[in-house]
Ligand SMILES: Nc1ncnc2c1ncn2[C@@H]1O[C@H](COP(=O)(O)OP(=O)(O)O)[C@@H](O)[C@H]1O
């Protein structure tokens with residue numbers, strides 16, 4: 001069954017900000033669907049409409065075949081939502097915020113407390129559960145928001161940048177939590193910038209730019225479109241000047257680490273260069289890989305930027 | 311496949327209690343300030359006016375005490391709540407509630423009732439100070455509770471509307487203070503002594519009816535007629551303002 005169907009969706013702010021400019025896609029029940037794209041692409045606008053916080057200018061969004069309305073009651077019962085803005089419950093302690101949200105989803109007090117404790121443990125906040133939300137760090141604040149989205153086990157989760165501001169350990173915990181919810185059959189729609197991490201979890205992704213979807217499919221399918229390419233990761237030794245002439249065409253991904261996406265036809269030439277004794281003496285580490293979801297993302301992003309150029 | 315899954319929602323009453331608890335959590339850190347803020351100015355004004363009049367009659371004394379009790383409500387319900395609501399709109403607190411399966415009127419009622427409760431200690435202080443300094447006997451009857459409740463809900467309706475209409479908390483605080491001043495003047499000065507345009511203004515301020523009802527209650531003279539006129543007016547303002555807030559806080563872009 002389809003969880004969401006989005007048809008001819010347009011959302012314009014004011015006269016000319018086309019935040020969503022003709023979106024058409026659907027999401028299956030039980031699917032984990034990623035939404036990627038640069039800042040201002042219209043991702044938050046899209047998910048806000050999916051939870052009824054904002055009304056489409058034209059077009060339609062259906063949940064389980066029924067069009068959703070502003071503040072739709074079905075949506076509120078079915079969907080756990082994490083907004084991009086931090087949770088506002090500053091005067092509550094972390095655990096209180098999670099318990100209260102559970103009770104507002106219809107759990108009895110003991111049930112809400114039990115679930116809140118389990119969630120806070122799972123998310124790694126048990127030792128900070130009695131701090132006021134307003135006093136938590138950005139990342140901790142985000143984790144409390146995540147726990148409020150999950151309590152009551154809503155069958156659909158819509159999460160706007162759930163791993164933003166998190167340290168690597170917390171990020172990993174959140175992805176693991178999402179994996180567990182996925183295996184329980186929860187439908188998950190998530191907006192994210194962590195392209196590499198999302199690849200582990202999402203079944204399909206849509207890449208958005210300037211209010212449109214520029215690519216949609218499984219990470220495998222999207223990578224297939226770059227199939228004629230190979231990714232070369234080169235790390236240079238300390239003190240070696242950058243080999244501007246050929247690494248300059250790539251993307252710097254670390255202090256002295258470069259990533260080059262090459263057509264297979266140019267691979268021979270690259271290998272001849274690497275085999276050159278002078279060059280190989282400068283190289284500390286070398287890796288050859290197929291393109292990652294991040295490469296796909298950057299490839300589409302790059303295209304968009306070129307279109308922008310005069 | 312669990313789309314049909316849990317289709318639960320809390321009962322309205324239990325949702326209200328949870329929401330009220332969430333609002334009252336604000337007082338946990340700042341209850342001392344709330345008591346001081348809601349009692350200092352009205353008590354101070356009552357004492358000041360006593361010092362400036364040599365022999366205030368009982369009628370004037372009661373007018374001053376009732377007016378200051380309502381001022382105490384206005385401080386939390388208008389000035390403080392307007393800022394709080396503006397702030398809630400700015401940081402999208404309403405979005406959080408609007409994605410949970412609870413009715414919006416329970417959310418709004420919890421907010422208004424919480425700010426009414428914040429006024430209670432101040433009211434007790436003003437009544438005590440009034441009785442001591444003016445040497446009048448105040449009749450404390452159960453009718454005072456619905457009178458304060460009606461005044462409180464109506465005034466917090468005004469406060470919440472100011473908060474919704476204001477661009478930010480600072481502006482809401484300023485307009486809230488302005489309206490509070492109006493409540494103060496029109497509540498303490500007997501309407502017989504007001505110039506005509508101000509009489510018209512006092513007619514459309516719910517605090518006027520709250521002061522009048524309270525005045526009669528504190529002298530033990532609240533007849534059914536008084537309840538019918540002033541009580542009904544308060545009820546009318548409470549209901550109209552409540553639903554205006556409920557609707558307007560619920561708009562979507
Ligand atoms: N409430 C609003 N009013 C006016 N413009 C807005 C509003 N919300 C978002 N926008 C604009 O719409 C575009 C898309 O925003 P958003 O959906 O937040 O993007 P994303 O989440 O992909 O970063 C941006 O150009 C943003 O400035």
Ligand SMILES: [Mg+2]
Nearest residue numbers: 043044045084
């Ligand atoms: Mg966003």
